[in-house]
Amino acid sequence: MQYRGTACILQLFINSLNKRREIVRNRTEESQQQKSVRDLRIGESGEISSLNDPEMALKLLEMGCIPGAEVKLNSKAPFGDPVTIIVNDYTLSLRLDEAETILLK
Amino acid sequence: MAVTIEAEAPEAKKVPVHQPVARIALIGNPNSGKTSLFNQLTGLNQKVGNFPGVTVDKKTGISHLTPQLKAQIIDLPGSYSLYPKSLDERVIIDLLYDPVLKNRPDLVIVTADASNLKRNLLLFTQLADLRIPAVLALNMMDVAETEGVKIDIEALQRDLGVPVIPMNARKGIGIAALKILVSQQLSATEVAFFEVPANLRPTVEQIKERFSLNNDYLALHYAHQYKHLRFLSEEDKVWVAQLLEAQGFRSTTEQANETIARYVRINEVLLDVVRVEKAKEEEKFSNKLDQILTHRVYGYLIFMGLLFLVFQAVFAWASYPMDLIDEGIAALNGLIQENFSGPLINLLTEGVIAGLGGVLIFIPQIAILFAFIAILEETGYMARVTFMMDKIMRKFGLNGKSVVPLISGVACAVPAVMSARTIENWKDRMITIFVTPLMSCSARIPVYTVLIALVVPEVYYFGFMNLQGIVLMGLYLLGFLSAILSALLLKVLLKARERSYFIMEFPVYRMPRWKNVGLTIFEKSKAFVMEAGKIIVAVSIILWVMASYGPGDSFERAEERAVAEAEVKGLGEEQTDNLIASYQLESSYAGKFGQAIEPAIRPLGYDWKIGIALLTSFAAREVFVGTISTIYSIGEEENVTTIKDKLMSEKDADGNPFFTPARAFSLLIFYAFAMQCISTLAIVRRETKSWTWPLAQLVYMTGLAYVSAFAVFQLMS
Numbered sequence: 001m002q003y004r005g006t007a008c009i010l011q012l013f014i015n016s017l018n019k020r021r022e023i024v025r026n027r028t029e030e031s032q033q034q035k036s037v038r039d040l041r042i043g044e045s046g047e048i049s050s051l052n053d054p055e056m057a058l059k060l061l062e063m064g065c066i067p068g069a070e071v072k073l074n075s076k077a078p079f080g081d082p083v084t085i086i087v088n089d090y091t092l093s094l095r096l097d098e099a100e101t102i103l104l105k
Numbered sequence: 106m107a108v109t110i111e112a113e114a115p116e117a118k119k120v121p122v123h124q125p126v127a128r129i130a131l132i133g134n135p136n137s138g139k140t141s142l143f144n145q146l147t148g149l150n151q152k153v154g155n156f157p158g159v160t161v162d163k164k165t166g167i168s169h170l171t172p173q174l175k176a177q178i179i180d181l182p183g184s185y186s187l188y189p190k191s192l193d194e195r196v197i198i199d200l201l202y203d204p205v206l207k208n209r210p211d212l213v214i215v216t217a218d219a220s221n222l223k224r225n226l227l228l229f230t231q232l233a234d235l236r237i238p239a240v241l242a243l244n245m246m247d248v249a250e251t252e253g254v255k256i257d258i259e260a261l262q263r264d265l266g267v268p269v270i271p272m273n274a275r276k277g278i279g280i281a282a283l284k285i286l287v288s289q290q291l292s293a294t295e296v297a298f299f300e301v302p303a304n305l306r307p308t309v310e311q312i313k314e315r316f317s318l319n320n321d322y323l324a325l326h327y328a329h330q331y332k333h334l335r336f337l338s339e340e341d342k343v344w345v346a347q348l349l350e351a352q353g354f355r356s357t358t359e360q361a362n363e364t365i366a367r368y369v370r371i372n373e374v375l376l377d378v379v380r381v382e383k384a385k386e387e388e389k390f391s392n393k394l395d396q397i398l399t400h401r402v403y404g405y406l407i408f409m410g411l412l413f414l415v416f417q418a419v420f421a422w423a424s425y426p427m428d429l430i431d432e433g434i435a436a437l438n439g440l441i442q443e444n445f446s447g448p449l450i451n452l453l454t455e456g457v458i459a460g461l462g463g464v465l466i467f468i469p470q471i472a473i474l475f476a477f478i479a480i481l482e483e484t485g486y487m488a489r490v491t492f493m494m495d496k497i498m499r500k501f502g503l504n505g506k507s508v509v510p511l512i513s514g515v516a517c518a519v520p521a522v523m524s525a526r527t528i529e530n531w532k533d534r535m536i537t538i539f540v541t542p543l544m545s546c547s548a549r550i551p552v553y554t555v556l557i558a559l560v561v562p563e564v565y566y567f568g569f570m571n572l573q574g575i576v577l578m579g580l581y582l583l584g585f586l587s588a589i590l591s592a593l594l595l596k597v598l599l600k601a602r603e604r605s606y607f608i609m610e611f612p613v614y615r616m617p618r619w620k621n622v623g624l625t626i627f628e629k630s631k632a633f634v635m636e637a638g639k640i641i642v643a644v645s646i647i648l649w650v651m652a653s654y655g656p657g658d659s660f661e662r663a664e665e666r667a668v669a670e671a672e673v674k675g676l677g678e679e680q681t682d683n684l685i686a687s688y689q690l691e692s693s694y695a696g697k698f699g700q701a702i703e704p705a706i707r708p709l710g711y712d713w714k715i716g717i718a719l720l721t722s723f724a725a726r727e728v729f730v731g732t733i734s735t736i737y738s739i740g741e742e743e744n745v746t747t748i749k750d751k752l753m754s755e756k757d758a759d760g761n762p763f764f765t766p767a768r769a770f771s772l773l774i775f776y777a778f779a780m781q782c783i784s785t786l787a788i789v790r791r792e793t794k795s796w797t798w799p800l801a802q803l804v805y806m807t808g809l810a811y812v813s814a815f816a817v818f819q820l821m822s
Contacts, residue, residue: 051361075399084611
């Protein structure tokens with residue numbers, strides 16, 4: 001009983017990880033309307049054009065992610081999320097859905 | 106506002122020195138060396154108190170600026186701006202905007218990381234616009250230098266309009282200059298960094314008038330933050346809300362515009378102040394190290410290895426000082442009991458001193474655990490751990506930062522719950538606090554050891570895998586799984602109050618500052634003794650009274666009964682004493698309690714004797730073993746083997762062994778889940794500032810324990 005419960009939750013967990021990956025794949029394939037930090041490859045840089053989530057934007061702005069600043073995707077955590085970016089010569093870590101709100105030119 | 110002349114009421118003077126004490130607040134970004142500076146300024150003259158309404162510690166300390174002049178230093182939580190993003194950051198605005206002028210600090214020292222000046226100046230410019238007298242402590246000059254950042258101090262001082270002290274707080278460089286400077290009268294800067302835009306002027310003017318403010322920027326902050334300002338009455342808040350509504354004030358947009366405008370201004374200032382000479386041709390050392398330490402395989406392996414080391418330290422190394430404390434308390438009690446006697450002496454030795462011993466015994470584990478945590482945090486490794494664990498933890502409604510409390514929970518839930526403070530998000534933090542006590546803490550070990558020894562044979566598989574060890578590990582795993590699954594449950598049940606952020610600075614790797622590590626150890630141990638200690642001692646005394654007194658003359662009769670039985674059986678003096686103790690406990694108030702709850706615990710396989718142990722171990726789980734020893738008249742100072750032999754020979758009504766595997770496992774499961782720890786409840790009450798959470802925990806955990814133990818007993822017997 002206990003084993004089945006645990007196994008079931010593990011399966012759910014793995015499924016949800018996979019689902020995430022599919023979403024990412026779909027997003028990169030179909031929608032190319034505007035690039036965000038999420039779409040950068042490791043080592044690739046871009047220039048911030050705007051922040052599309054007002055609440056998150058306040059935090060990001062304070063941390064130095066201002067429009068016009070250069071941002072570089074530095075590394076990804078083992079499961080691909082969170083990521084680290086370099087802005088203004090220092091390293092920030094943030095989740096993918098947070099990185100997604102930083103739009104690039 | 107001058108530093109040295111503060112209009113204090115003359116009778117408030119406590120020090121005979123005729124200089125009033127200046128109040129200086131330390132403020133700065135996280136990782137800007139604020140803690141180091143605080144430690145350098147105050148040394149061991151620190152006091153930890155509470156800011157009203159929040160859980161962050163208020164650290165204050167006295168610094169001798171000059172031989173004659175003392176100053177009170179207030180350490181504020183690290184923050185990137187004056188717009189708080191977490192509950193704890195709000196203490197900054199509570200302090201700085203206090204309408205009672207003398208409650209405000211006379212001066213703020215703004216710490217800034219010289220190697221990353223741009224972002225660090227944001228907070229400074231906000232403080233400057235509030236016209237608070239300030240000094241800029243330009244910290245980490247050494248790091249800036251190695252990175253080729255050259256700062257023109259003179260020019261910076263001129264552009265900012267305040268004194269700038271280049272320093273290296275870790276090595277103590279610049280401290281003397283800073284002390285001399287802040288001992289002088291300082292005024293606020295004349296330079297304005299941000300003008301309130303024209304469209305907000307009407308709002309600002311009305312707020313200024315209503316609250317008699319003379320600073321535009323302060324009035325603007327009232328508009329942005331009125332909901333969170335403690336000193337505003339409900340009526341005031343309604344007034345502000347209506348005003349903002351009428352004016353069409355958009356807080357988020359205006360804040361964003363302000364921040365961008367400030368950065369533009371800071372860039373202008375820094376253009377001719379900072380020069381970066383050395384181009385970064387090589388990758389930073391930290392980045393290279395990260396490729397290994399956050400690697401998908403090595404990263405976790407290294408983390409596991411470190412965890413193993415921490416476990417070893419907390420369990421194995423801590424046992425030596427713990428034994429010393431144990432023996433010390435026993436020796437002290439023995440000494441007192443030899444020379445004095447009477448009921449008061451019994452209360453002192455068996456109630457108060459034994460209770461104190463129960464508090465002190467945890468100090469080695471807390472000290473060692475926090476030594477490790479402090480080192481991991483100081484070096485910057487902890488940020489990598491949260492980075493690696495975030496995605497996994499998030500699935501369960503937790504946060505990368507929950508890893509630290511959960512791991513610490515293996516030693517003791519009390520410091521673990523305290524360490525959940527670093528989690529900014531309310532929901533994540535409450536879930537973490539709620540599930541942490543389910544992790545198997547060290548106080549469960551004595552209970553586990555005795556019960557496992559009782560029913561699990563000492564068999565080895567493959568020559569090294571001990572069956573008893575496997576069962577023990579299983580119990581740890583059970584604790585971990587129940588914590589994780591409970592978190593999942595709460596994730597669904599709890600509504601989020603605010604958004605969960607993970608955005609944080611990724612600090613570069615550094616050598617730990619040993620002074621900071623030492624102070625952390627000292628502080629956490631002290632907090633435990635002061636906070637949880639009081640309650641543990643109090644409850645220990647109550648439980649001692651319950652176990653030592655009975656209604657009417659029941660104690661005398663119990664003794665007579667025991668003596669008569671001992672004579673029939675022809676027992677020796679020591680065995681007779683043990684029998685008396687056992688009968689007396691049976692007829693004590695605790696014994697009555699045990700008998701009263703027997704119907705409720707019989708389905709779990711327990712009798713009234715175990716009922717007594719459940720009651721007495723409510724203060725702390727490990728008391729279970731001591732009570733069991735007394736009730737089965739085993740006597741004191743016996744080792745596990747003796748207790749085990751005695752318990753094995755215990756028979757039930759039909760003459761069969763009482764401690765069957767079913768009973769023992771039912772008890773094991775009960776202790777794995779039940780909230781048998783008054784200290785944890787006390788600390789959760791303190792951390793959450795409400796009785797709701799500790800009571801919910803008590804009901805949930807005891808309920809879970811009851812149901813699981815019931816299931817185990819019924820299935821196994």
